[in-house]
Amino acid sequence: MTKKVFFFTVVFLAALQIKAQQKNESFRLGVGYGFGSEFNNKDYTFENHFYKMQLYYVLKQTKYFQYEVLFQPEINFAKHQLLNFYFVKPDEPNFEEKRAEYTKLKDIREYVLNVGFLIRKPLNKTYSLYFLGSIGPMITDTETERMSDGFAFADVLALGLSVKVKKIQFDVRPLIRHVSNAGLTSVNSGYNTKNIEFGISYQL
Numbered sequence: 001m002t003k004k005v006f007f008f009t010v011v012f013l014a015a016l017q018i019k020a021q022q023k024n025e026s027f028r029l030g031v032g033y034g035f036g037s038e039f040n041n042k043d044y045t046f047e048n049h050f051y052k053m054q055l056y057y058v059l060k061q062t063k064y065f066q067y068e069v070l071f072q073p074e075i076n077f078a079k080h081q082l083l084n085f086y087f088v089k090p091d092e093p094n095f096e097e098k099r100a101e102y103t104k105l106k107d108i109r110e111y112v113l114n115v116g117f118l119i120r121k122p123l124n125k126t127y128s129l130y131f132l133g134s135i136g137p138m139i140t141d142t143e144t145e146r147m148s149d150g151f152a153f154a155d156v157l158a159l160g161l162s163v164k165v166k167k168i169q170f171d172v173r174p175l176i177r178h179v180s181n182a183g184l185t186s187v188n189s190g191y192n193t194k195n196i197e198f199g200i201s202y203q204l
Contacts (some may be wrong), residue, residue: 030201
């Protein structure tokens with residue numbers, strides 16, 4: 001818990017420093033929570049929920065669209081279990097021991113630093129729709145049959161709806177999330193999940 005508090009404190013202070021240096025720019029600071037699970041398959045289960053800090057920055061605003069950058073450190077809590085032990089092939093060293101280990105239910109922690117690009121379409125002064133794509137480095141603390149522990153990447157595609165009430169904005173966005181290590185190790189099947197996320201942010 002101490003590491004998590006320290007992690008978010010550093011990010012929060014960095015956000016305040018950026019705001020102090022660029023007072024005339026458009027920033028929003030917020031938090032998010034989401035949850036989801038793997039797409040239906042016979043090989044594995046993967047359930048997750050996550051917490052984020054979010055810093056939005058408006059790059060450009062035109063007559064019809066608004067373009068934003070979204071900086072969002074994340075802690076992801078997941079449960080994973082291998083269902084199809086034949087996924088671990090007999091030609092792998094110690095494959096029987098690996099099958100026994102990987103078929104156990106595992107708790108996984110992921111520490112992510114996502115940076116996203118957001119295209120927003122305002123509908124009126126209160127409602128807007130947007131598309132979000134993000135990618136970022138990640139550290140995962142547990143090795144599984146699908147991915148090694150250590151360094152990896154998290155990719156997200158999302159569609160969202162925002163509701164703005166004065167300086168406060170509420171967001172809901174369904175998203176697709178892919179996690180892998182880009183081939184940095186031989187174990188790189190990764191995870192694909194469908195999630196939904198809720199957020200609240202404040203115009204600074």
